[in-house]
Amino acid sequence: MRIGELAARTGVGERSLRYYEQQGLLASDRTPGGHRDFPERAVDRVIRIQELYAAGLNSSKIGQILPCMRDEDGGPSVRATPALVAELAAERDRIDRMIGDLVRSREVLDEAIVAASGRIAAEA
Known part of the structure; x- marks a missing residue:
């Protein structure tokens, strides 16, 4: 899905989504035209990131904890x-x-x- 659709589905602005990607919190592929193409599971990931921000964590701490948390696509990949x-x-x-x-x-x-x-x- 394109960044605009991800923004609409999560209520998170495109600028924030680009920031999440820059910080390594979110990943996308690129279309032949260079547009971001996010997988369906990105919706859950963005919601999780927002929950962690709301809990008072900064992007650096979120980057450390995300790989330790269960995601829609399976279990944690590393232990904290x-x-x-x-x-x-x-x-x-x-x-x-x-x-x-x-x-x-x-x-x-x-x-x-x-x-x-x-x-x-x-x-x-």
Whole structure:
């Protein structure tokens, strides 16, 4: 499939797809006219890349972890190093801390909403 179709099917811009390819995260063949030709499995790969970005990983880390992850076309081709696993666990711990902070922030807002609602009701 051409880059425009891949972009449409994944919701990821063509510029980002070119960047993924430049970083070695995504691969394509070339048509005789020089256009990129992506395999069907590229859709799943782009979605996986987006999920990893959303998890807070950068392209370098994604490049290290992608070969260790199960893809649509089979199992992982390599095992992650202990150092990479430790880095990923540290990133997960950071996200857990952020989630805890967000939950506490929501609780404070809930208290403020209740307090503000009580004042409005008392004034009415």
